[in-house]
Amino acid sequence: MDATPPPHLSPRKRPRQARASVTVDAILEATIQVLLAEGIHRLTTTRVARRAGVSVGTMYQYFPHKQALIYALNERYLAVLAERMEAACKLHHGATAAQMVEAVVNAYWDAKTERSDVTRALYRSAVELDNEALIKAFARRMDAAMLGMLATASNGRNVDVQRVSATLLAVIFGTVRNVFEQNLDEAAQAGIRGQLILMCTAYLGAPASLAATRGGRDSRARKLA
Amino acid sequence: MDATPPPHLSPRKRPRQARASVTVDAILEATIQVLLAEGIHRLTTTRVARRAGVSVGTMYQYFPHKQALIYALNERYLAVLAERMEAACKLHHGATAAQMVEAVVNAYWDAKTERSDVTRALYRSAVELDNEALIKAFARRMDAAMLGMLATASNGRNVDVQRVSATLLAVIFGTVRNVFEQNLDEAAQAGIRGQLILMCTAYLGAPASLAATRGGRDSRARKLA
Amino acid sequence: MDATPPPHLSPRKRPRQARASVTVDAILEATIQVLLAEGIHRLTTTRVARRAGVSVGTMYQYFPHKQALIYALNERYLAVLAERMEAACKLHHGATAAQMVEAVVNAYWDAKTERSDVTRALYRSAVELDNEALIKAFARRMDAAMLGMLATASNGRNVDVQRVSATLLAVIFGTVRNVFEQNLDEAAQAGIRGQLILMCTAYLGAPASLAATRGGRDSRARKLA
C-alpha cells in the first residue's frame, strides 16, 4: 500500500541487496505459513524465523517487532488486492452499471477465494495490529477506482456517486467477509455471490419510488439509468 | 445462545444459586470492562478477577479457562442480540417486504451502535476463540426469524426465500461490521444505513430481467411483488 | 530507608503474610549472593530466582522488575547503615569534637568493612539504578545525625556547622569508598583510617589563620575549640 505506515510500524531497513530481499520475502511467506498451520496464538517470532530458515536476529534486522511484521504482511496483501481491483475497474470503464457491479463483486470475491485460508488468516492477524491507517488507505484507493469507473457508466449518470460508491464498497467487502466467516460450502457461497450481484444491480437501477423515506436517510442516489 | 457449546468451552458449573449467578454476572461484566479499558492484550484472568472483586481461584470455579470466559461473553451478547432481532421480526409479520427489510436493518444497526465500544471489543475478543459454533447457531436463529417473517409478507411470495434470507443476513451483518471497522463518523454511517435499506428493498423488488446470468449463480430469487 | 521510592521502583506488593516475607528476604539474600559469586553482569532475574529457590514468577510478584529488586537491596542496606550511624552519633552526644569524629569514622568504616564483599557488590550494583533519591535520603539522615551530634560538642561551638557537617560526610564516605576500590591490604587500610581520623580532628581544631583565602572558598568554619 502507499499508506505511509505509522513510524512505529515501518520496517527497520529496506532491503537493498537481492539477498536481503529474498530474506524478507521468506520471512513474510513464513509468517503466512505459521498463521495457517498454527493459528495466531502460535504465531511467535521464533516460530516464524525458524520456518523462514533465518535466525530471530536476522528477522529483527528487518522488522523492529512483531507488529511491524504483521503490518508488512497486511500491507503487501492489500497492495496486491488493490491492484487487482483497480485493474478490474479500469477494464470496465464504459460498461453498463450492471456489468461494473458484477465485475467488482467477482474480482473481489475471486481474489479472496483464491486462497481462502490466507484470507481468513489475514483477517484474524489484523487484530494484533492498529491497521486503521492501512484500511483507510485501501478504502481510499478502492473508492477512487470505483468512482472513476462509475463516472464512465454507459447507461446513466448518478447525482450522488460518492455515496453510491461508498455503499457498494461497504456492502461488497462486508458481505464477502461475513460469508467467509460463516464458512459456507462452495455452493452456498456461489449462491450468495450471485444474489449479491443481483442486489447491487437492483440498487443501481432502482426507481426512486422505492426509496425509504424515513428521516435523514432518504437523500438517496438517483437512478443511473 | 442455545448452541450447545463445544465441551471444552462450557462453563464448569451452571450457576444455580442466586449468589453464584451474581458472581458470574460480575465476572462477565468485568471482562467487558477490562476489554474496553485495557484492550485484548491486557485482558488477563487476574485482571478480570480483580475487577470483578473475586479471586482467580473463584473465577476458575465458574470458568475452567479463559476461553470459556470469552465464550460465555459472546454467547450472552449474541443471545441478547438474537432476542432483539427476533422481536423485531415478529413485530413485522404481515408487513410489506420493504418494511421488513427496513426493520431488520434498523434493529441490527441500532443494537450494534447502542454501545459501539462494546461491539467493537467483542468483535475483537472473538479472535481468542473458536466461535464458529456460536456464529452458526446465531445464524440459524436469525435465519429462522427472517424466514418466518418473510413468509408473511403482505405483498408477495418468493420462490427461493431460503436464499433471499441468507443473502439479506450476510449483506446486512457484513455491511454493518464493515462500516464499524471503517470508523466512519455518524453522518457517513447514517448515509450508508439508508442506502443499505434502499438496496435491500430494491433487491426484493427487482424484476427477473436484471438477473446475472453467469453459470450457477443465476438461480435467482423471483420477485416478491 | 524512609525515602518514598520513585513509583516505578517500588515493590509490587508489600508482603503481608509471614510466608511472603520470608520469600522476599530469600530473594534479596539471593541477590547479594549472586552479586558476590558471579558479578553484576551475571546478575539475572533467573539466576536470582533459582538461587532464592523460587520461580521467576514469584519474584516478579514482589518486584516489578530487576531495578526494583536492586533498589530494594540498596534501600535495605542503607537503612541498616543509617541506623548504625545514628546510634553511633547519639552515643557521642556531649563528647568532644575529636571523639565525635573518631566515632563516626570508625562506625562507618566498621560497617563497611564487616562484609567488605557485600559493600563492594552494592557499590557496583548501584550503577544499574537511578538511586539518586536513595542517596539523597541517606545523606539527609546522616546530616541530621551529624548536626545533632556536633551541636552538643562539649568543647566548642561552630558558626557554620552545616558546612562542616557536609564536608565531614563527603570526606569520610568518599575516602572509605576510595580505599575500598583500591583493594588495599588490612594494614594499609588501617593506616589510612587512622590518618583520616587525624585529618578530621585537625580540621575541626584548625585555627582560622590556616584558612585558604582564595576567592569564595574561604568563608571557613570557625574553630570549635
Added chain:
Amino acid sequence: MDATPPPHLSPRKRPRQARASVTVDAILEATIQVLLAEGIHRLTTTRVARRAGVSVGTMYQYFPHKQALIYALNERYLAVLAERMEAACKLHHGATAAQMVEAVVNAYWDAKTERSDVTRALYRSAVELDNEALIKAFARRMDAAMLGMLATASNGRNVDVQRVSATLLAVIFGTVRNVFEQNLDEAAQAGIRGQLILMCTAYLGAPASLAATRGGRDSRARKLA
C-alpha cells in the same frame, strides 16, 4: 597509562599508521558520545561503530571486544588526568605544604569538573570492566608525583611521607567522587572544595598531640612544619 593491560583487554593491534590512529580516535570519541547521549545500557558496539562512521567489522579490527574498547577509553582518560596532575605537582615543587595541597585539590577538582558529564559517564563505564590494574597504575603514578612534590616542601619534613601521601590521595579522590555523586549545585561544591583544602592543610600542620591513639593507627605523620 603505562599499566601493561591484562592481555585479554589489550587492543588487537596498536595503530601505527596515521590513518589507523584517526580511526581509533574516532571510535573512542564515539564511545564517549554514545555513553553521554544514550547511557551505558545503550552503549552497544553497533551504535559506537555507526557513530564513529566505521563498520562493526572494522571496529573489531582495533578492539577485539567491547571491554577492550572501554578499557582503552579509561586508559586514555586516566593518562591525560595523570599528566595534568603530574604537571601540577611539578609546578609546586619547593612550595609550602599548604600551597601544594591546594594545588592538588584544585587540579584534580578542575580536571573532573571541566566536563563533568564525561567524568560521570566514565565512572559508570568502569563497571563494565575489570579496571583494577588501571586504577592501581594510576594510583602509583599519583603517589610518585605526590611524594616527589612533598619531598621538596619548603616548610617542613615529614617522617612518614608515604602514608601522608596515600592518605591525601585517598581523601581527595574519594571526596571529589562523593561530591559528584551527590549531584550538588555549584555553590555547595565550591564550599566543600574550600573546606577540603582547609582540612588537608590542617592535617599537614596538625600537632602530634591531637593524634588519635587507638591501637595500631597512631603511628601518625609528624608535623611538617
Added chain:
DNA sequence: CATGAATGAGCTTTCATTCAT
C-alpha cells in the same frame, strides 16, 4: 468453598561477535 501465592513454559527482543562477500 474461597483465596492468592506460587509456578514455569514460553514470549519478545537485544547485542556481542563472526565471516562470506
Added chain:
DNA sequence: AATGAATGAAAGCTCATTCAT
C-alpha cells in the same frame, strides 16, 4: 582491508493455571 548481514544465546518479563492453606 572493510563491510554489514547473519547469528543465536540469553536476557527480562507475562500470565494461564494450580493447589496448599
